[in-house]
Amino acid sequence: MPLQMHEDFINHAKEILRQDNRLLGLLVGGSMITGIMDEYSDLDFIVVYEAEFKEEIMNQRIPIAEKLGNLLAAFTGEHVGEPRVIICLYGSPPLHVDIKFVTVQELEQRAENPIILWERGSEISALMQGTSPQYPYPSLQWIEDRFWVWVHYGATKLGRGEWFELIDHITFMRNAVLGPLFHIKNGELPRGVRKLEVHEGEELEELKETIPGHSAERCYRALKMTIRLYKRFRQNSEGLEYKREAEQVSISYLESVYNKQ
Structure with missing residues (x-):
């Protein structure tokens, strides 16, 4: 289960992100899905946005991340093959948060079924129900x-x-x-x-x-x-x-x- 610092960050993030009309939802994956979070766990956020704002959103990922808390450091995830991700350290207390920005269509290709923390409308829920995750296995x-x-x-x-x-x-x-x-x-x-x-x-x-x-x-x-x-x-x-x-x-x-x- 998430600790209080995780819950506080999630609640604040939902409040901030729902004010941006370009955004359609906030999801979370990783250990929160399996319920094995502890004090060392990070948060794996997925921010879903309208496809028409793709260039704009991708250029504003770090400014968006800055609104969610006291952002100490952040960088993009090219080194792990995922440039859509912003890897963030917030604090204090220190909290690692990965934020991946995707369109609804991009969410169809996923390794797991994230938890929907907030969504605008039902497009995300409909896509999740109509498609299945596929975890990449090595050849x-x-x-x-x-x-x-x-x-x-x-x-x-x-x-x-x-x-x-x-x-x-x-x-x-x-x-x-x-x-x-x-x-x-x-x-x-x-x-x-x-x-x-x-x-x-x-x-x-x-x-x-x-x-x-x-x-x-x-x-x-x-x-x-x-x-x-x-x-x-x-x-x-x-x-x-x-x-x-x-x-x-x-x-x-x-x-x-x-x-x-």
Whole structure:
């Protein structure tokens, strides 16, 4: 359940946004949908606006965000592939709020069914009832086509002694590959490495071994465990075209580089 600071911010936001006739509604997604909010939760707002005002609204996103509270900092979300989002920090107390600005038509393509906090008319409700969310799942073939190239790249960094670069690279592989596949194996949405700590068991302990330290030995061991877990997770994947030669060559190269250390 939302805490008082979340509820206060939501109530104020509704009051402010309904005064703008270009806007059609305010929705919220994320942890508020599942009812697992705590003091560390942010707010994932979706502001729906009339399509005819698109250019105007997109140019005024930060000024609109400034009206909702004491905005300490804000920037757009190109780095996460979502330029429609304004990532905001309000305070005090500090509160992280993501605000995505969309038209009703854009709302049709969504990963979840957000909660409607306020709407003008019933256009948003009608669209939500007539369409279904679709959470993006990773393509196993997309991963397989790239994974062994990533292994080779990691081996070159091992050979050069570029530990920081290799640590970041293995972290990327955990977030983009192992985390999502771990979630899918456990019947969950593939949300990167979010909340993997709630699981127990041998595989979680093995996943911890993919966290490298700043040395050749520790990076090598982490990359080897990354490979081991990926090969296990991809088992019995229907229709997957294995890149066997790429797998063999990249692993062999990794071993030869390590043996030179």
